[in-house]
Amino acid sequence: MTEFNLTRIDRLRYRPTKEAEEFLGDLRSTLIPGDKATVAKLAIGRSLSEQLNTGDIRLPQDAEMGNAIEGTHLFGDDADIWSCLIAIASEAPPADAASFRSLVEGHWHRGAMLLKQDYEDVKKADVDFVVRLAGMVPTGTRTSGSIDTFKEKEGALSIRFGSESIDPDSGEQLSYTVNRPGVSPHLAILGKTRSGKTRTGLDIARQVIVTADLPLLLIDPKGEFVKDGALVRKSEWGDRTLEAFFPGIRALDVPKVPVPLDFLWSSPTAEEQQLAQLAIGFQDSFQKCIRAKGDIKLDLLRQAVLALLEGRRALESRGGQRRPITLDDVLQALTDVAEQSRQSIGSIGAKLNAITSLNMMRPTMSPAEFFSKRWVISFGSASDEPKRLAIFLILDALNSFFMSLPDSGVDKAGNRLLRHLLIVDEAVEILRYRHGALSSLVRKSASKGGIVMLLSQSADDFDQEEDDFLEQMGTVGVFSLSSSSVKTLDGAFGRRMRIEDFSDRALPPGIALVKFPGQNARKILSWK
Structure with missing residues (x-):
């Protein structure tokens, strides 16, 4: 019993029945966008909402089991809440990890079957199904963080993929709406060194920032954009700095200048x-x-x-x-x-x-104040462990703040109102550690008006066993790669990809293979 705790719950691997996995997979593809964890928690919550008639939760005998998902990805930041709800609903609290896993898998199956029955009861009418589920949600009040300093940009935000964004064959100018209904606004841009991925990502970000007038957080792990406390001038930008892309951006050269963020901020009325x-x-x-x-x-x-x-x-x-x-x-x-x-x-x-002792964090600003501004935070002169901790604490604070906010509004056309843009350059510096806050921001911040852009050199950087970042990105653009494997790109592009698809020959300078939301992948001339 001493070994059974929240950490153990996070590390356990949970498996749905094949029957539950099949039905929930259908919901994901037709009605409820999101990763496996989203529909899994919907099923578990549905089971918990309906009291058992007798006894405790049990899986059907000889049930065939599906693919596993790790606890940290299933429950995310809310493992403590889910574990309490599951334990309370049981006749006796789980005594060990095995019994807790059995309860989770039992509720997962039972909830999926209840959802299936709900869907059939409304004759598979999607709107009636959603209304029925909404009627099961308890009402109540919530305390949210201040959003007075956040502007919400209304209307469709149309962006181009880079400065050119042209079909190389037809010459057609290409663009898409980043905040339209039912799609993820997040972006992943991959490419080897000097492929133009960063240049393209910054140009896309400039369109978002200038059009929507949003705050920005650009994490610069290797010090590409800031040196000795000043913004770096780049020859490929016409000897300009980031100020040309993002007016009013502030540079922090850590640890020379500490990050002025209250990284453990909490509401005075926090539970x-x-x-x-x-x-x-x-x-x-x-x-x-x-x-x-x-x-x-x-x-x-x-x-x-x-x-x-x-x-x-x-x-x-x-x-x-x-x-x-x-x-x-x-x-x-x-x-x-x-x-x-x-x-x-x-x-x-x-x-x-x-x-x-390095004094990398100086908590003088609340998250509401800090994240309402435009920052580039550079760690070029920081050693590895302090750099990682500072980046993790910043992302923790951003995630906690975002999750405290109500969902952003939508306009009459259903376009999501936007609040903030996060860019992570050299994202492998964070992805390799499977940091929970970044995962949460990718999974949940879209409903809060957030956009996440990840820039990295290799498809291997996104090789997350169960938390596949690329499948959760609305737009994936890939320039030429030097990766030894491109298997992680299969899900994002909807077909089996080959290394040859991303060779210098297939993707010459300026050309990227791009998958816009709801469209087939196509080659785009991003820059000249």
């Missing part, structure tokens, strides 16, 4: 589970940053962060002045918690101490 999620998120980011495996020491870190968050909330409830939590505070709280439990802070504490 206990919200604080627990923040603490777990910090623990997860730190663990991935240093690739640690010591569960006990890492749990001390979670306890330390949670104690700080609870202490700040208690202080504010008594009328005390709010004070942001710093990495120094986390280090001191970790030391205190370790002493109280008669343990040492060990290598976890030593790593935190070393990273803290």
Whole structure:
């Protein structure tokens, strides 16, 4: 029992029955866009919404099982909530990982069958089916983050793929609507060094920023755009800087200049589970940053962060002045918690101490203020572990802030109103660690008015076993590659791809193979 905790739940692999997988797959393709986790949680939630007549949840005897999905991708940032709901619905709390997995798979199957019955009851009428499900959702109130500083751009946002965006055969000018109903606004642009992927991505981003007047966060892991605190002039941009693309952009050269973001911001009225999620998120980011495996020491870190968050909330409830939590505070709280439990802070504490000494984060701005501006944050002179932690904490804060917001509105034509653009250059720097916040932003931020753009050199960078980023991108553009495998591109392009499809011969300079939402892939001249 001591080994059964949220971390174990995240690491377990859960399998639907073949029958459930088939029906939910049909829903994904016809009615409910999203990844496997979205429809899986819909099924589990449907089962939890309807009380069992007798006994506990059980799978049918001799049920054939489908493909597995890892807990971290199934439950995402809400593992604590789902585990509580599943445990409460059981006759007896699960005693170990195996019994919990059995409950999840049982609800997954039962919920899928209930959804199937619901669909048949309304004679497979899509609108009536959605209305029926909406009627099952409990009503209530929610506390959201401030969005006063976010502008929402109304109307269809039509963009070109690069400065030219021309069909090389017909000369036709090509464009598409990035925020139209039913499609993902996110983009992935791949290409080897000097293929033009970054140039194209920035030109697309410029169209979005100028047209919709959005705030921007550009993460620059290798220091391509900022040097010695100043924006870098690029010859390929006519000796211009990022200012030419994004008026008013601010440069941060970390660690020379710390990031002024309150990375552990929480509402004064935050509930206990919200604080627990923040603490777990910090623990997860730190663990991935240093690739640690010591569960006990890492749990001390979670306890330390949670104690700080609870202490700040208690202080504010008594009328005390709010004070942001710093990495120094986390280090001191970790030391205190370790002493109280008669343990040492060990290598976890030593790593935190070393990273803290670099002063990379200075929490002076709330997330609402910070993410309402345009930033390029460069880490060219930062060492690997501090750089990773800073990037992870920034993404954690952006994800937490976005998830606290209500869904953005839609105009009369159904186009989603936009709020923010995130660009990650050299995205492999984050993708290889399977960071939960980036996954959540790709999966969930579209409904909040967010756009995510990922730029990377290789198809292998997106080789996520279950959380396939490329299939969740609305637009995928690929210039010539030097990848040893392109299998990860099969799902995005809807057919088996070959290495030869992305050779220099197939895709000469300026030409990309592009898959727009709802369209067949085609070659596009992106730049000259």
